Amino acid sequence: MLKPENPRQLSLRKMRGDDLPAVLKLEASAFSDPWPPEAFSDDIIETAWLLLRDEQIIGYTFAIMVMDECSLINVAIAPSEQQQGYGLFMMRELIFRLYTEQKIRHYYLDVRSSNVAAQRLYSKLGFKQLGIRKSYYHKPPEDAIVMGLILPPLNQEARRIDG
Template identity: 30%
Template structure:
């Protein structure tokens, strides 16, 4: 299938990220909001991209001892091929790497069962619900939580998961270049 890079985006990726957002989320953030994210050193953005297009993007924020996973999106054409797992795993690894993030949290649409399965694979559990959190269409969000992000055991688990997700992506014919660290 070709070459993919997992990396931190630059301003040159802005149009591709905004386009991906339009396709996946219907315009969750504007180009100004993504620009702020790209310029904020406290926030982590990662993309999975071919030389021609951004296929996936993930955003996390470190807030005190919490890693908040703000956004995870993969182009519909490339879902169920491991790109979301790759992005999520690396965001969790980067959150762990700081050492002071004890847990991770996120919100997900109550109807998005595929995303919920992915998050559960990484040890997230449903801990609450935010009524009418999402718009267009209006829908509740489930609050998911994962404890013990900063333990040595979690580091080992994430490394094993990383190898598994990377292998899944590469068995589909992609050559993955990891420039995310």
């Protein structure tokens, strides 16, 4: 597998407790129905990954692991930084790490049926539509599209994660 390109010196790291104010701000600016601060428990913070540019948090997501599966939740890039390739970079880099370091092969996520931008991003990563959860979201009420990505067993041969 080839490492994702990183021409802009971006970095990905796990979230710490003192990142919470910046992440809450990003969450509130990126989603119509953001999670309230109390939803960010220590357990959930443990699962969060941040995308940084010049030490500034510009994106984040939760990667919740169950056995050899990963659920990706709250994928977000700061509104002022969207459509510059950061979302694609963050997700590629994260999946690359989980795949190569933890051998995680199965990835799942839910996305609003109207969220074409996110669906395109996930398709570019190789995610396929698996099904629909009726009326899954609130504010506004909407169906969720369930998408999944299953990577081949890891061997020493180089592979890309871009479908």
